[in-house]
Structures are given as structure tokens and as C-alpha cells.
Amino acid sequence: MQKPSDNLVETIYAELRLRLQRSDVSPSDRLVDTEIAGRYGVSRVPAREALLRLVAEGYLVGTTRGFALRQLSLEDIADLFEMRRQLEPRAAANAARDMTPDIEAELTDAMTRIEAALADGDLRVLMDANVDFRNAWLNAVRNRHMADTVARFMNYFQSVRLDSFTDKDMLKQYIDGLSRIHAAFVARDPVRIAEYMTLYMFAAEQAFLAVRQRQLTESETARPSRRKKDKQGR
Amino acid sequence: MQKPSDNLVETIYAELRLRLQRSDVSPSDRLVDTEIAGRYGVSRVPAREALLRLVAEGYLVGTTRGFALRQLSLEDIADLFEMRRQLEPRAAANAARDMTPDIEAELTDAMTRIEAALADGDLRVLMDANVDFRNAWLNAVRNRHMADTVARFMNYFQSVRLDSFTDKDMLKQYIDGLSRIHAAFVARDPVRIAEYMTLYMFAAEQAFLAVRQRQLTESETARPSRRKKDKQGR
DNA sequence: ACGCCAAAATCCGTATACCGTTTATGCAGG
DNA sequence: CCTGCATAAACGGTATACGGATTTTGGCGT
Numbered sequence: 001m002q003k004p005s006d007n008l009v010e011t012i013y014a015e016l017r018l019r020l021q022r023s024d025v026s027p028s029d030r031l032v033d034t035e036i037a038g039r040y041g042v043s044r045v046p047a048r049e050a051l052l053r054l055v056a057e058g059y060l061v062g063t064t065r066g067f068a069l070r071q072l073s074l075e076d077i078a079d080l081f082e083m084r085r086q087l088e089p090r091a092a093a094n095a096a097r098d099m100t101p102d103i104e105a106e107l108t109d110a111m112t113r114i115e116a117a118l119a120d121g122d123l124r125v126l127m128d129a130n131v132d133f134r135n136a137w138l139n140a141v142r143n144r145h146m147a148d149t150v151a152r153f154m155n156y157f158q159s160v161r162l163d164s165f166t167d168k169d170m171l172k173q174y175i176d177g178l179s180r181i182h183a184a185f186v187a188r189d190p191v192r193i194a195e196y197m198t199l200y201m202f203a204a205e206q207a208f209l210a211v212r213q214r215q216l217t218e219s220e221t222a223r224p225s226r227r228k229k230d231k232q233g234r
Numbered sequence: 235m236q237k238p239s240d241n242l243v244e245t246i247y248a249e250l251r252l253r254l255q256r257s258d259v260s261p262s263d264r265l266v267d268t269e270i271a272g273r274y275g276v277s278r279v280p281a282r283e284a285l286l287r288l289v290a291e292g293y294l295v296g297t298t299r300g301f302a303l304r305q306l307s308l309e310d311i312a313d314l315f316e317m318r319r320q321l322e323p324r325a326a327a328n329a330a331r332d333m334t335p336d337i338e339a340e341l342t343d344a345m346t347r348i349e350a351a352l353a354d355g356d357l358r359v360l361m362d363a364n365v366d367f368r369n370a371w372l373n374a375v376r377n378r379h380m381a382d383t384v385a386r387f388m389n390y391f392q393s394v395r396l397d398s399f400t401d402k403d404m405l406k407q408y409i410d411g412l413s414r415i416h417a418a419f420v421a422r423d424p425v426r427i428a429e430y431m432t433l434y435m436f437a438a439e440q441a442f443l444a445v446r447q448r449q450l451t452e453s454e455t456a457r458p459s460r461r462k463k464d465k466q467g468r
Numbered sequence: 469a470c471g472c473c474a475a476a477a478t479c480c481g482t483a484t485a486c487c488g489t490t491t492a493t494g495c496a497g498g
Numbered sequence: 499c500c501t502g503c504a505t506a507a508a509c510g511g512t513a514t515a516c517g518g519a520t521t522t523t524g525g526c527g528t
Contacts, residue, residue: 079377143313277483
């Protein structure tokens with residue numbers, strides 16, 4: 001009865017969004033409907049509609065040459081974090097209030113994997129576990145409108161998060177914050193959750209601003225020549 | 235090149251959303267792509283994409299027989315107002331802080347028209363002026379992500395607002411709340427704005443819940459066309 | 469060598485056509 | 499009259515095709 005694969009647009013959209021969440025798409029990549037359509041063995045229409053939806057949601061921008069990751073300006077980052085500060089502490093507090101044992105187990109599992117990945121220095125695993133952690137507590141939020149909106153604002157940053165993790169100190173600080181939040185979730189303490197989350201938001205904003213600023217100054221020099229992507233037919 | 239009307243999808247989308255904002259679409263209406271395409275003299279594709287975007291944003295739902303207004307459940311209303319309480323007081327406070335003379339003039343003009351319409355009992359004019367008032371202060375919000383998100387949550391209710399206005403007492407109360415908010419905008423008082431807006435949100439939630447509940451009980455009886463399974467009382 | 473311009477390629481936007489599913493309609497049997 | 503069933507209509511989903519704008523490519527003139 002569970003039919004997420006009912007229509008092609010939904011399938012492709014979900015797949016693409018997952019790729020964005022996992023930073024599988026780099027800022028220099030161009031997503032072209034024909035290429036995606038070919039990869040799924042369908043026509044342009046479903047691929048295009050999925051892309052347009054991602055554009056409407058603000059994840060992508062349409063260019064004259066394919067769709068690309070939206071590049072956040074410093075102002076965007078500040079504005080988006082103003083929203084996150086407004087929403088996430090409240091959402092997390094609600095989640096703590098409505099937490100169930102299964103979700104707590106998911107959270108703990110994800111947290112364990114995050115710390116293991118930190119020890120191993122495996123960024124890819126760390127990011128996946130991080131997404132799991134995030135999705136787990138969002139699932140405890142009863143208010144779906146709230147959970148979806150929060151998820152959307154988080155996703156804007158998911159696609160660049162790897163970069164901010166290149167700084168080891170920042171990464172350590174990030175995991176510490178997460179660990180504290182996890183403990184408060186386990187303790188079912190909505191007030192402290194809201195508090196920790198608020199502090200976490202400010203730290204995260206600084207981290208992303210720093211990362212983005214570095215990217216911007218670096219890209220002053222790099223004027224990319226055209227790169228050929230290998231073609232694959234089917 | 236200030237032409238957002240470059241492509242057809244954008245044009246049709248904007249037009250349809252305006253119609254939704256102005257309650258030009260009733261819950262029993264069915265929006266069909268071919269019909270819309272015909273009205274604009276274009277093919278199905280742009281009409282369909284505009285409709286799908288409205289579905290993705292939650293304004294419409296796709297049925298097997300055309301697209302229809304999304305019907306908010308009582309839980310939806312409660313959840314959406316939880317979001318509005320979280321966002322609108324802050325957004326309005328920001329607007330008060332960043333208010334410019336032109337926007338204040340727009341606000342005052344809209345407020346004047348609202349009160350005139352109230353005196354005339356002209357609901358249509360009142361609703362239009364109400365949308366203008368709302369858009370005016372949203373334009374003062376520098377954080378576009380915030381303004382857009384707030385607008386989206388407001389729009390869910392714009393399409394049913396006329397109903398809540400059938401109760402004269404509620405209407406009067408509504409305008410009083412708006413008038414107080416307008417005064418605080420003119421006074422550039424972010425703190426009071428946030429306060430008034432919060433109170434206003436609670437009142438509005440009660441009003442919409444009451445309206446929706448009445449709608450739901452009323453629709454128990456309305457059953458057109460011939461049925462097969464379910465028998466009507468003799 | 470260098471730039472300028474035209475031809476080619478790429479890719480978005482839009483149009484048209486087909487198909488499958490769901491709903492309505494009409495007809496025959498009780 | 500009601501019920502069941504077959505047939506038609508409506509509509510969403512998808513495929514394919516065309517056009518136009520923009521970028522790339524390649525060669526020609528200076």
C-alpha cells in the first residue's frame with residue numbers, strides 16, 4: 001500500500017533531494033533534465049518537473065545552461081539562520097516533549113555512529129549519521145508543517161556542510177553541541193533543548209559564515225574553464 | 235529588465251495564487267489544466283506546472299478529477315497557527331524596525347480602506363484592502379526568507395477568510411486588532427507590535443477553528459449526485 | 469597572433485499526442 | 499425503481515517534437 005514510487009516525478013524529486021542532502025552535488029555541477037531523464041530511463045518531463053520543484057523550494061537555480069546549486073550569499077545565511085533560531089529551538093522542544101522510545105533509540109544510534117565517525121575521521125559516514133540524527137528528532141515533531149519547514153531551512157546548509165567540517169576544531173565543537181543536545185533529548189528536557197539549540201544555532205551561523213566567506217574570496221581567483229563531463233548513453 | 239512575466243508558468247502561477255488570495259476559488263471548484271491553458275491560450279504544460287507548484291506549496295491538492303483547494307483539518311489549523319505565532323510577531327517587529335515612510339503610507343491607506351469597507355459592509359473590498367495591508371508590512375521585512383515563509387502560512391487562510399467574516403462580531407474584533415497593530419506600526423514600536431500580533435494570532439486561531447468546525451458539520455448533509463454504496467434516509 | 473563573426477551545439481520553454489486510471493453515463497436485467 | 503455492468507468521457511501522467519536563446523566552437527579577416 002505504501003506507494004512512494006507511484007509517479008516518476010516524486011521518485012526523481014526524492015532521489016535528487018537526497019543527493020542534495022548528502023552533498024552529492026557540488027556547486028560546479030550542472031543538473032540537466034535530459035541527463036537525469038536518461039539516467040532513469042524516462043522522458044524529460046518528470047525530470048524537469050522534479051528540478052523545477054527544487055528550484056521553487058530554493059535549493060537550485062535555473063541557469064541558461066542547466067540547473068545548479070543555489071549559492072547562498074552572506075546575507076542569505078544570516079537571514080536563514082534568523083529563521084532557524086526562530087523555529088528550531090521550538091521544534092526541538094516539541095520533539096523532546098513528544099519523544100517516543102523508538103525515536104530515542106534512533107537518536108542514540110545516530111549519535112553513536114557520529115562519534116565513531118568522528119574518531120575515524122570519516123566525513124561521509126559522519127554526514128549520513130548526522131542526517132539520520134536530524135531526521136530522527138524531526139520525526140518526533142507532531143506538527144508536520146513545523147517539521148517540514150524546519151527541514152527545508154536545514155537543507156539549505158546540508159549541501160555545503162562538508163566544507164565546514166574541514167576545520168577540525170569546528171567539527172569537534174559541532175559534535176560536542178550535538179552530544180549535549182542528544183543528552184537533553186534523552187532527559188526529555190524541552191527547556192534545556194531549546195536553550196542548547198539556540199546556542200548551537202549561533203555557533204553554526206558563525207561557522208557557515210566563515211566557510212562561505214572563505215569560499216567567496218577563494219573563488220575570486222578561480223575562473224573555471226569549461227569541463228567536459230563524460231557522457232553515458234543507454 | 236524588470237520582467238518576471240518572462241515565462242508563462244510564472245505568469246499563470248502568479249495569477250492563480252492571486253485568485254487564491256482573493257478567495258476567487260471556492261472549495262467545490264476544480265482547477266483543470268486544460269481549462270486554464272485554454273483561458274490563457276497556451277498549452278497544458280505551463281498551466282500544469284503552475285498547478286503542480288501550488289500543490290507543492292500546499293495550497294492545492296491533486297485529485298483524480300482536477301485540482302482542488304486543500305481543505306484544512308482542525309489539526310492543520312492548530313499546527314499552522316503554532317507556526318504563525320512563532321513567526322509573525324517576530325516578522326512584524328522586524329517590519330516595524332525597518333519601516334519606511336512609503337510603506338507606512340501604504341499601510342495607512344490600506345487601513346483607511348479597510349475601515350471604510352467595514353462601514354459599507356463590503357466584504358470584497360475589505361478583503362482586498364486586507365491583503366494590501368498584509369503585503370505592505372511584509373514588504374518592510376528585510377529578511378525575504380522570513381517574509382516569504384510568513385506569506386505562505388498566511389495564504390493558507392486567505393482562501394477561507396470570507397467565511398469567518400460572516401459573523402459580524404468577529405469581523406469587528408478582527409478590524410480592531412488590525413487597527414491596534416497599525417497604530418503600533420506608525421509608532422515604530424517593535425515590542426508592542428510583537429505583543430499585539432501574538433494576541434491577534436490567538437484570536438484568529440479561535441475564529442478559524444470555529445468557522446472550519448461549522449463547515450465540517452454542515453457538509454455532513456450535503457451529498458449531491460447518485461450514490462451506489464451508501465443509502466440516504468427515506 | 470588576435471579578435472570578430474558566423475555556424476553549431478546545448479539546453480530551457482512550450483506544444484502536441486498518447487495512454488492508463490478513475491469517474492460518469494447509459495442500458496439491460498431484477 | 500433499483501442494481502449491475504459495459505461503455506464513454508474526463509483528467510492526470512508521460513513521451514516526443516519544435517523553437518528560441520545562449521554559449522561554445524571554428525575559421526576568417528586584419
